[in-house]
Every structure is written in structure tokens, then in C-alpha cells.
Amino acid sequence: MTGPYSAKVMDHFMNPRNVGEIPDADGVGQVGNPVCGDIMKMYIKVKDKIITDVKFQTFGCGAAIATSSMATELIKGKNIDEALALTNKAVAEALDGLPPVKMHCSVLAEEAVRAAINDYLIKTTGQGLPGFKPHDESLHKEVHGN
Amino acid sequence: MPDERIYLDYAATTPVDGRVRAAMGPYHSEKFGNPSSLHSFGQETRAALEKAREQVAALIGALPGEIVFTSGGTEADNFALEGIAFANENKGNHIITSAVEHHAVLHCCEFLKKRGCEITVLPVDGSGLVSPEAVAGALTPRTVLVSIMHANNEIGTIEPVAEIAEAIKSRVAGRESRVYFHTDAVQTAGHIPVNVNDLGVDLLAISAHKLYGPKGVGCLYVRKGTRLAPLLHGGAQENNRRASTENVPGIVGFGAAAELARSEMAEESKKLLPLRDKLMNGLLTRIPDVRLNGHPARRLPNNVNVSVKYIEGESMLLNLDLLGIAASSGSACTSGSLDPSHVLMAIGLPHEIAHGSLRFTLGQQTTEAEIDYVLEKLPPVIEKLRAMSPLYPGGKK
Numbered sequence: 001m002t003g004p005y006s007a008k009v010m011d012h013f014m015n016p017r018n019v020g021e022i023p024d025a026d027g028v029g030q031v032g033n034p035v036c037g038d039i040m041k042m043y044i045k046v047k048d049k050i051i052t053d054v055k056f057q058t059f060g061c062g063a064a065i066a067t068s069s070m071a072t073e074l075i076k077g078k079n080i081d082e083a084l085a086l087t088n089k090a091v092a093e094a095l096d097g098l099p100p101v102k103m104h105c106s107v108l109a110e111e112a113v114r115a116a117i118n119d120y121l122i123k124t125t126g127q128g129l130p131g132f133k134p135h136d137e138s139l140h141k142e143v144h145g146n
Numbered sequence: 147m148p149d150e151r152i153y154l155d156y157a158a159t160t161p162v163d164g165r166v167r168a169a170m171g172p173y174h175s176e177k178f179g180n181p182s183s184l185h186s187f188g189q190e191t192r193a194a195l196e197k198a199r200e201q202v203a204a205l206i207g208a209l210p211g212e213i214v215f216t217s218g219g220t221e222a223d224n225f226a227l228e229g230i231a232f233a234n235e236n237k238g239n240h241i242i243t244s245a246v247e248h249h250a251v252l253h254c255c256e257f258l259k260k261r262g263c264e265i266t267v268l269p270v271d272g273s274g275l276v277s278p279e280a281v282a283g284a285l286t287p288r289t290v291l292v293s294i295m296h297a298n299n300e301i302g303t304i305e306p307v308a309e310i311a312e313a314i315k316s317r318v319a320g321r322e323s324r325v326y327f328h329t330d331a332v333q334t335a336g337h338i339p340v341n342v343n344d345l346g347v348d349l350l351a352i353s354a355h356k357l358y359g360p361k362g363v364g365c366l367y368v369r370k371g372t373r374l375a376p377l378l379h380g381g382a383q384e385n386n387r388r389a390s391t392e393n394v395p396g397i398v399g400f401g402a403a404a405e406l407a408r409s410e411m412a413e414e415s416k417k418l419l420p421l422r423d424k425l426m427n428g429l430l431t432r433i434p435d436v437r438l439n440g441h442p443a444r445r446l447p448n449n450v451n452v453s454v455k456y457i458e459g460e461s462m463l464l465n466l467d468l469l470g471i472a473a474s475s476g477s478a479c480t481s482g483s484l485d486p487s488h489v490l491m492a493i494g495l496p497h498e499i500a501h502g503s504l505r506f507t508l509g510q511q512t513t514e515a516e517i518d519y520v521l522e523k524l525p526p527v528i529e530k531l532r533a534m535s536p537l538y539p540g541g542k543k
Contacts, residue, residue: 035497037477037501060458061458061477
């Protein structure tokens, strides 16, 4: 079972960083849906464009939990633009790779970060990320195929 | 990890019994003859083959001549479906099956559908049961085959196979052409009594590795007089039903396993039932928001299947594996496919509940101490994963 996962994935799965909620979060994003079996919810605190705190909650497999955890580590302390530049590949690489069937988990992690930042931008500027579409069936298809 | 690993996935496969391995031993290098050869080398393996055929036939109340050895359960199911469909094309092209069948049946039906067969997939109720009346009601003059499994591999529900056979019989009484009835008995043969005459089936699939025999061997019971086209064409092996030199060591092992199962299954059931119930009731009472999947009473003596709300199956399996406990799940994440188990969807579970399923299947070496260990170790795992879940209402801190 642990076979397909790297030691780093297992570490982030068994000892996930930044688990929980931020009650007074500046931005909250939720992606995924029960159909896929993965739901990620990300909370951020932002001060002077810097993400000062981040927490997550995830319903999903080992890879979903590990990519959530790694994504929070990668954006904590970064400014908004740096966080937006985070790609799913970078998340997967930071975990020493993911099995091919689990790459969609890293896509969800990237999406969760963007969704939280999008929510923060709407709350503070009234305008979200240009072209940002919340996770829906079309992403489900994009990630999983049909 | 504990010193000893705990295996609770006997429905996936079982270890080969030491006595079975001993019986197979000589048939690799010492007694290696081709059973089709006339000489003494061939004669001794021919005799072993026929002894195994008797042993397997005895397990299910069949005649030895009605047993066709195959490479396993999947081939036996494919053989039954395609064999009937192709041999009876002039009689009809309609097949009735259920939504909870193994993929060896359902995917074969999809293949046959592409080849022009008409397939009716019957729904099941919330406990996974197929209704005999629904089977009878689905019969048409074009129906050539009904295929309903004996017990479900995921949720352990035992189907009313004898009642279905009765319902078919009374509905088609007086009809000229036959409706054949196949059952996949891969999860039941060797574990609960299986008798082809009591069940009223014409075809029945068994896999050796589910009853402490070797992998790569199984059989299809074919009632005398059944029109069945072969899957494999070549030599005259298996009474012209299946070409290919027989897997003699495997078949000898299958025979030995069948004989042991016949004499020991009552005892094994007696041992496993209280352990199953202890695990089932323990999970249901110790952990909130857990539901039992499958029928509470019409159930295999070794199967426990539960859904744990708010969390996903693979994450539980990984944690259990690190604790030395081997189980399985119907979650999509464990199968490489994208959807949760078709069986759990067929009994009407919402996606997120299906993704949170866990199956424990007990067997020969399962002890009460192992069940106690699972009941001790699983609740904290569930608590930890729930605390991480955005779906868990109790997770707010």
C-alpha cells in the first residue's frame, strides 16, 4: 500500500502540516467534489500581500492529504504573486513525485491555493483572479477524463 | 508495526494451505507428464487430473464430467457467458444479470453487447439483494442466460440463487428452448455449502485461490446437456470444452483444496462467525457514523464491510497498513479507476459514503486477538482523519 508513494508523501500524509481552520481567514477556497472522492478546503491569512498563515482540511486519499500539506508549506510566508505562481508540478516535485494516477491531487492542491487567493481578492478588491473558474464538473473532466 | 502482520483480505486471495502445497509438490518435476500422452508419464498425471476433478465435483454435488478446469474465476465467468451466447445464437441473444456482479461478468456482458447481445442489468435493493420476481419479469422469449452471483465479493450479501432458479423455471415452463442459469460462486465455494442441484444452476464458476488453493486455476461447472461454445480452440483437452495442456500442479492443488474445504468448512464457519460479528458490532458500536454495507443476516461468514462517514478509504488503508493490518476498500483511489465501487453505488450509497468504505475479510488464520487489535487501532485512525476532513461536522475547533 505504501508502495506507490515516496517517503516524503508518506511523511506529509502521516504528519500533515498546517491542518485545521482559520476562523477569521482573509480568504477561503474549496475545490473538488464528493464524486471524485477529494475535497480540499484552504484558509489563508494575508497581511501586506504576504500569506502569514495558511491551514487546510482535506477529504481524500493519501496523495490528496499530502499535496494539501505540501502546498500550504510552499505558500506560507510567500506573497500573493509567488503563491499564484505555484504549479501542481512544483507540489508533486516537492513530494519527490506522485504516481501518475495521483497527479490530479496536485492539480487540486494548486486549485485550492488559487481559490483561497481568489476569495481574498474578491473580499478586498471586489475583483477576483482574471479568468478564475471555481472547481466544477469541467475541471473534474479535465483532471479525470470522462 | 507489530511483529506479525494481520491479514484481513481473504476475499482478495488466500494463502495456499500447506497440505495443498504438499499435494502439488510432485507434479512440478517428478510427475511432469502431459496428461494427453499415452505413456506412463502421461497416465500418472491423467490419473491425478481425474482425481482432482472428482474432488472438485464432490464439493459442489456435481458429476466429475461436469467440471471443466480453467485458468481461474474470470475465465470461468467469461466461458459461461460467451460460451452460452455464441452456442445459442439461433435461440436468442438476451442475457439477464445484476448490477452487483463481479467485473468478470459485467465487463463480459459489455463485450457481448457490442457483439449484438441484449443485456438486462437488474438493480438490487439497499442490502444488495436481487429479486427473483424481477429476474422472472425480465425474461423474454429471446433470453438464453441469467447470470446472478452466489455471494457478493465486496459486501458479502448472499443472493437468493435457488429462489431465482425456481422463478425462472416456473416462468419458462413449457417453453421449447432453455434459459441457462449461471452463478459466480467464487466467494462461496469452499466457504458455505454449495450444491448445484439445490441451487438449480446450469453453470457455476469457482476459483482455487479463494479457498486456500493456488492462483491461476479454477473451474466452470457445466450441467450435462448444456450447449456451450469453447473459448479456446486447439487440442481435445477437457472433453473438447477447453483446449490447452492442463495446469496439472494447479489442478491437483485445486482438488486438494476442495477436499479440505469440504471437510473443514463447517468448522471454519463456526470459528469465523463470532469473530466476524465481534468485528462488525465492535466497529458499529465503538465508532459513530459508521454504516454496515450488505445484508446483516444473508451474509458470508467472513465478510465485514462498513462505510466510515466523512473520510476516504485509501487514507484509512494506508494507516492500517502502517499498523500491519491488511484490508481493502471500494474507494476509487484504491482501484486506479475514477469511480467508487459499482457495488456500493448499486446499493444506493452517495459517492462520499462509497469512497469511505472498508472491507475486512476473515479466514483460516484469523484470531480473536487480531480482531481486538483492529478494534483498538482503527478508532484513533478514523478520529485523526476526521479531524482533517472538511466534511466532518465534529471537526470544528
